[in-house]
Amino acid sequence: MLRIDASPTHKHGSFNLRPGKPLPFGATISPGGGVNFSIYSRNATSCELVLFRKREPEPYATIPFPDEFRIGNVFTMVVFDLDFENIEYGYRMDGPYNPDEGHWFDRTRILMDPYAKVIGGRDVWGEEPDWDNIYPHRARIFFDDFVWEDDHPPEIPLEDLIIYEMHVRGFTRHPSSGVKYPGTFTGIREKIDYLKELGVNCVELLPIHEFDEFENSRPSPSNGERLMNYWGYSNVGFFAPKAGYAASGKFGMQVDELKALVKELHKNGIEVILDVVFNHTAEGNEQGPYISYRGIDNKTYYMLTPEGYYYNFSGCGNTLNCNNPIVRNMILDCLRTWAADYHIDGFRFDLAAILGRDQNGAPMNSPPLLETLAFDPILGKCKLIAEAWDAGGLYQVGSFPSWGRWAEWNGKYRDDLRRFLKGDSGIVDAIMQRLQGSPDLYQMRGTNASINFITAHDGFTLMDMFSYNEKHNEANGEDNNDGENDNSSWNCGWEGLTDETEINRLRIKQVKNTVSMQLVSHGTPMILSGDEMGRTQLGNNNAYCQDNEISWINWELLDTNAEIFRFYKNMIAFRTAHPVLRGQIHFQGKDYVGSGYPDISWHGAKAWEVDHSDDRPIIAFLLCGLHAREGTEKDNYIYVAMNMHWDTHVFELPQLPEGLQWHVFANTDMQPPGDISEVGSETRVEDESKFIVGSRSVVILVGK
Amino acid sequence: MEIKIDNQDCVTVARISGSLDANTVGNAQDMIMPLITANCLLVLDMGQCDYVSSAGLRLLLMVAKGFKTIEGGRWCLASVSEEIMDVMEMTGFVQFFKTLDTVENAMEAVQKGE
Numbered sequence: 001m002l003r004i005d006a007s008p009t010h011k012h013g014s015f016n017l018r019p020g021k022p023l024p025f026g027a028t029i030s031p032g033g034g035v036n037f038s039i040y041s042r043n044a045t046s047c048e049l050v051l052f053r054k055r056e057p058e059p060y061a062t063i064p065f066p067d068e069f070r071i072g073n074v075f076t077m078v079v080f081d082l083d084f085e086n087i088e089y090g091y092r093m094d095g096p097y098n099p100d101e102g103h104w105f106d107r108t109r110i111l112m113d114p115y116a117k118v119i120g121g122r123d124v125w126g127e128e129p130d131w132d133n134i135y136p137h138r139a140r141i142f143f144d145d146f147v148w149e150d151d152h153p154p155e156i157p158l159e160d161l162i163i164y165e166m167h168v169r170g171f172t173r174h175p176s177s178g179v180k181y182p183g184t185f186t187g188i189r190e191k192i193d194y195l196k197e198l199g200v201n202c203v204e205l206l207p208i209h210e211f212d213e214f215e216n217s218r219p220s221p222s223n224g225e226r227l228m229n230y231w232g233y234s235n236v237g238f239f240a241p242k243a244g245y246a247a248s249g250k251f252g253m254q255v256d257e258l259k260a261l262v263k264e265l266h267k268n269g270i271e272v273i274l275d276v277v278f279n280h281t282a283e284g285n286e287q288g289p290y291i292s293y294r295g296i297d298n299k300t301y302y303m304l305t306p307e308g309y310y311y312n313f314s315g316c317g318n319t320l321n322c323n324n325p326i327v328r329n330m331i332l333d334c335l336r337t338w339a340a341d342y343h344i345d346g347f348r349f350d351l352a353a354i355l356g357r358d359q360n361g362a363p364m365n366s367p368p369l370l371e372t373l374a375f376d377p378i379l380g381k382c383k384l385i386a387e388a389w390d391a392g393g394l395y396q397v398g399s400f401p402s403w404g405r406w407a408e409w410n411g412k413y414r415d416d417l418r419r420f421l422k423g424d425s426g427i428v429d430a431i432m433q434r435l436q437g438s439p440d441l442y443q444m445r446g447t448n449a450s451i452n453f454i455t456a457h458d459g460f461t462l463m464d465m466f467s468y469n470e471k472h473n474e475a476n477g478e479d480n481n482d483g484e485n486d487n488s489s490w491n492c493g494w495e496g497l498t499d500e501t502e503i504n505r506l507r508i509k510q511v512k513n514t515v516s517m518q519l520v521s522h523g524t525p526m527i528l529s530g531d532e533m534g535r536t537q538l539g540n541n542n543a544y545c546q547d548n549e550i551s552w553i554n555w556e557l558l559d560t561n562a563e564i565f566r567f568y569k570n571m572i573a574f575r576t577a578h579p580v581l582r583g584q585i586h587f588q589g590k591d592y593v594g595s596g597y598p599d600i601s602w603h604g605a606k607a608w609e610v611d612h613s614d615d616r617p618i619i620a621f622l623l624c625g626l627h628a629r630e631g632t633e634k635d636n637y638i639y640v641a642m643n644m645h646w647d648t649h650v651f652e653l654p655q656l657p658e659g660l661q662w663h664v665f666a667n668t669d670m671q672p673p674g675d676i677s678e679v680g681s682e683t684r685v686e687d688e689s690k691f692i693v694g695s696r697s698v699v700i701l702v703g704k
Numbered sequence: 705m706e707i708k709i710d711n712q713d714c715v716t717v718a719r720i721s722g723s724l725d726a727n728t729v730g731n732a733q734d735m736i737m738p739l740i741t742a743n744c745l746l747v748l749d750m751g752q753c754d755y756v757s758s759a760g761l762r763l764l765l766m767v768a769k770g771f772k773t774i775e776g777g778r779w780c781l782a783s784v785s786e787e788i789m790d791v792m793e794m795t796g797f798v799q800f801f802k803t804l805d806t807v808e809n810a811m812e813a814v815q816k817g818e
Contacts, residue, residue, distance in 0.1 A: 085726035085757055143758065147765065147800070186794045248794040253758055260796025 005032035008080050012063045019069045020076030025333070026115030026239070027089060027141045030078055035141060037089070038076040039113060040326060041297045043103060044093040047075040050110050052088040052138065054120070057130070059110075062092070085252075088120055088138035089113070093296055099286070100308045102299040110135040112237060112292040114301075114330060117337075118142045118255060119210040119237045125169065125183065125244030126228070126547070129214060137212070137236045137291055140252060144341055146259045151266050153345045155381050156201055158407060158448040158524050159582045162572055163273065164200040165456055166529035167231070167551065168208060168245045176555040181247035185254075185261040192268050198532060198565075199572035202271040204348055206457055207232040208258070210240040213547070215282055221477045227545035231457065233350060234282040234316060236291055238334040262343050271345035273383060274338060278320055278331050279354040279390065285310050285317035300326050303361055311361050313354050315391030322355045328369045331355075336378045346383025348409070353390040356401060363394055367401060374403035385409065385451055398441030402449065410438055410450045410523065417454050418465065418488035421514055423644045423696070425615035431642075432602060432610075435621065437522030439586040446584055450523035454514055455531055458484075460541045462531040465489045466510040467496060472539030475546065483542030496539060508534070509696060512567050512668040512675065513644070516698040519575045520640050522583055529553065532568035534561035563672040570676045574665060574700070577679045580628035580635040591624070592631065596657065599627035603641075607654040617644035622654050625703070637703030643693040651691050656703040662688055663702045669694030707735045715745040715811045721752030724760030733763055740767065743776035745814040749807050751783035761797050768800045778817055782810035 008016035020036045030036040037049055047070075051061040065075040075091075090112055095105030112119065116139035122129065129136060172179045172187030179190040188203070195203065211232040220227050232242065246254035262272050281301075283294045286309065293301035303311040303319040310318040321327045338344040349355060356367035373384060388400040388408045397411045416430040433440045437447030455462045460471075469491045473483045492506045511534060518525050530553045537543050543551045558565055575581050587600035602610045603620040610619065619642050625635035637660065641651045653662060663682035668675055677683065682702050685691060693699050705728035708719045716739050724732060739746055748767070750756075756764070764781070771777050781803040784792070792798040804810040 083727060085759055143762070145762065181794065184794075246794070248791055251757070251791055253791065253795050256758065256761075256795035256797070260794070263796065 003032045005030075006034075010066065013061070015061065015063055016080040017063070018078045018080075020078045022071045022074040022076050024115075025074075026113055026117060027139065029084060029141065029143055032078075034078040034080040035082050035084055036076070036078050038074055039091055039115075039296070040074050041093055041095070042073045042300055042326075043297055044075075044095040044105065046094045048092040049077070049079070050090045050092055050135075051082075052090070052135065054086050054088055057133065084141040088135075088140050090135050090139060091296070102304045102308045104290075104294050104298040106290065106295055109290040109295045111290065111295040112137050113139040114237070114292050114296065115239055115333070116140065116237050117144070117239050118252060119240040119243065120252065122210070122212060122214070123243045123249045123252070125213060125249075137210070142255055144255070146256060146341075148259075148263060148343065151263045151343055153343055153381065154201070154266060154269055154271050155345075156271055157584070158383060159584045161202050161271070161383075161524050162200045162575065163202045163204050163451070163524060163526035164195065164198070164529055165204045165206070165453075165526055167206045167457065168242075169230070169547070170551045171529060171553055174549065174552040174554050177553070178555065183245075184247040185245055185257045186247045189261050189264050192264060192270070195270060196268055198569055199576060200527070201269055202273060202345070203265065204273040204275060204526065206275050207235070207277050207350075208242050208245055208274060209235050209276070210237045210242050212236055212282055213244060218477065220475055222475045225548060227477060228547045229545065230547040230551060231544040233277050233544070234280070235277050236282050238278070238330070239337055259342055266343065273346040273348055273385070274344055275348045275350060276335070277350040278322060279351040280314035280316045280318050280320055283318060285312065288317060300324055303357070303359060313357065313361060313390050313392035313394075314351055319354060319357075319361070321359055322369050323358050323364065323367060328372065331369060332372055332376060335373065335382075336376070339379055339382050344382070346385065348385040348387065350387055351390040352386035352388055352400065353394040353396050354392070356396070357394070361392070365401075370401050370406065371403060374405035383407065398438075402445055404445065407449050407451055407524065409456070410434075410441070410452055412441065413438060413450060413452045413521075413523070414454050415488060417514070417517060420617050420642075420644055421510060421517075422488060422490035423617055423646065425617060427617060428610070428614075428619050429612065431619060435517070435521045436587050436600065443586070447522040447586060448524065448584060451526050452518055452521050452523040453526040453528075454518055455528040456526070457528065458542070460487055460489055460539075461528060461535050461537050462511050462514060463507065463534045463536045464539055464541070466492050466507040467536065468539040469495060470539070471541040472496075473542050475540060475550065476542060476544075483540075487541060497536075506696065508561070508564060509668050511564055512666075513642070513696065513698045515568055515571050516640070516666055516668060516700060517642060519571045520581055520638070520700065522581070522586070525575070527568070530557075532565050533557035534564045563675065566672065567666075567676050570678060571666070573679045578628075578635050578638060579633045580623045580625050580638060583629060585630055591627075593626050595624050595626040597622070597624035597626070597637075599624055601654065603651070603654060605649055605651055607652040618642070618649055620651055639701040639703065641691065641693045641699045641701075643695065643697055646695050648692060648694050651693050651699075653685075653689060653691055653701070656688075660703045661685070663704060664699070665702050666700040667697065668699075669697035705732060707732060709735070709739070713811065713815070715747055715814055717747045717749055717807060717811070719749040719752060723755040723757070724753055724763065725755065725757035726759040729759045729763045733766070736763070736767060737770060740770040740774060740777065742774050744774070745777070746779040747782050747807060747810040747814060748779070749782050749810075750785065750788065751807070753788070754785070756788050756791065761792065761795065765797065765800055778814040780804055780810040780814050782807045
């Protein structure tokens with residue numbers, strides 16, 4: 001059928017035009033032919049569409065939006081006969097320039113579409129850009145028709161999820177990765193078998209929205225190597241995947257490549273969570289560049305002080321105005337795009353407390369943005385995970401507005417476990433809470449609210465946590481002033497690398513102690529990529545700018561630290577095999593199925609007794625297998641003894657129901673292979689009445 | 705972009721030369737899609753094709769889908785350059801295509817139904 005809207009109504013030079021549709025925002029290939037351009041600005045007085053042939057320095061055309069094409073605060077038009085695969089587009093906006101009032105219009109600047117689905121300009125990671133480019137980050141047009149076949153997000157319940165936090169480039173960039181396309185989405189695809197062998201069922205990718213790895217790049221004072229924006233917590237655009245993470249980025253096919261990765265991960269039962277950064281943009285403060293938002297409608301997109309300066313709750317120069325209705329809708333549109341077009345399974349929100357601040361920066365009681373995301377139908381099955389604090393001092397761990405939907409990075413879990421693991425006294429009561437999914441923080445929200453992590457990209461790796469008392473960030477070029485000072489780390493007797501066998505053994509044991517405790521905790525565990533092979537960053541606890549061996553995973557560590565990998569793998573298998581470790585509801589500390597045992601009971605050196613006055617970091621718990629999943633599943637009894645004291649302690653074992661015996665699954669005091677067994681091959685204990693737990697050791701027994 | 709169509713031993717061989725991109729897929733589509741008829745045997749010779757864009761890959765995908773809608777019929781890509789093969793791998797398109805190193809092997813494959 002012929003469509004009337006396939007015919008132009010206006011002309012500009014040789015371009016055929018007609019009035020566009022205001023929604024959706026962005027550039028859309030219109031069913032009637034032509035490309036529909038639509039962009040919002042409340043305060044612009046006029047707008048021009050600027051067209052470039054791909055990668056050419058100067059535009060080949062500028063088309064003003066006729067006045068009659070503007071609908072409300074939206075400039076929109078259809079342009080016909082565009083070679084959409086080979087062009088790039090931007091906008092020029094005219095309007096007031098008056099920073100005191102919050103207006104930064106400059107009609108000479110070419111601005112990127114905030115809704116750009118593909119962004120060119122940094123097509124190949126680290127390729128030196130043309131610094132004189134008048135339009136460095138360029139919006140492109142993409143046809144969204146990926147063949148998903150029968151792909152469907154796995155929708156794994158949070159209590160069954162094991163999250164693996166990883167950096168797309170760092171995962172396979174090191175030559176030892178052995179992949180054909182190192183440092184890319186395809187590189188991850190080549191390593192799926194490894195992820196499956198490890199046993200994780202979810203990858204959480206550090207930011208993969210388009211960012212500029214050259215932002216604030218500079219030579220390192222220690223070795224002259226170029227420091228880059230390696231982590232990417234600084235968005236250029238929210239809707240476009242990072243081209244430099246795609247092996248096909250130089251062909252502009254990053255969208256297909258990322259989708260192919262998601263599809264293949266799903267096929268293998270692995271979910272994908274994206275780390276999303278809605279708290280600020282790459283435009284920085286008053287001295288920052290014009291990329292997009294600042295020149296399109298500064299007052300809409302940024303939180304401004306009454307004097308017109310940028311609020312800096314992000315610590316990165318500006319703060320996205322998240323609870324402005326326009327920005328709120330943009331964030332919603334963005335997440336919907338990632339969920340619907342890319343089949344993404346969940347999101348982790350960087351400095352999410354900012355998303356709960358009003359337009360003047362004050363924390364709100366029921367932030368509309370957070371509520372909208374909690375109830376959005378398209379995001380209905382997506383995991384929503386908050387980093388529940390910001391750089392402006394708002395700390396909401398335990399109190400982040402959740403509507404039963406939001407989970408949190410449990411910062412208290414991290415802090416308390418670290419202190420316990422290094423042997424601090426007076427921490428046992430807190431540890432009892434953390435192991436149970438932190439009911440003191442999330443009583444009404446259940447275990448799904450707690451993402452249990454001990455290490456993440458930001459901070460020491462796990463091996464470094466037991467190798468350094470202090471951070472060593474000199475390579476970052478900020479005189480070691482950057483990065484967290486309060487790490488609760490312990491170097492086990494020597495600062496940094498050493499040949500001392502005893503110290504190295506203790507470090508490995510501490511790594512095993514950590515993952516043992518983490519994987520028997522209620523809540524959702526998140527492990528940091530590389531910790532499973534004992535990766536070190538040589539004490540750098542803020543490697544945001546290190547695009548080199550400090551950050552990249554060296555796969556040779558799999559051989560060097562084979563026992564750590566085996567321990568992780570078997571612990572993950574253990575958690576997966578035992579539903580009693582994965583309840584959605586907090587333990588009640590009582591017997592509600594008639595087994596004669598409470599769902600969880602606490603023990604010390606004496607069975608059934610916790611000596612709260614005892615300053616030693618010693619605790620044990622027993623899970624009754626008949627209470628697994630609130631009594632709906634039958635599992636073994638599991639007993640975990642944790643002795644973080646420097647001395648060996650004898651733990652009296654609680655008696656099992658008649659006919660069952662204790663078997664040893666893990667004992668971190670033992671050398672491999674005796675440190676951990678395969679699931680189901682546990683050997684019987686010698687003495688059912690007691691177990692000698694070595695200094696700084698964890699023992700896991702199975703009653704069956 | 706140019707397409708030459710030959711019939712050899714009951715196999716239609718379409719030789720694509722130049723770039724298969726948004727500018728040329730329209731023409732390519734007009735020439736290739738009508739070749740997909742019941743029980744047809746088709747080889748797309750990519751030996752002279754130096755570039756396949758996103759739109760070009762989509763045309764190849766339409767060919768693959770076209771073959772799913774007809775009775776019998778087989779097709780195969782031949783002599784795909786390493787670079788184009790890489791792009792098909794990275795973007796996952798490769799799973800929808802059968803590719804062989806030479807036109808002769810591709811012809812034999814579609815004839816035998818291997």
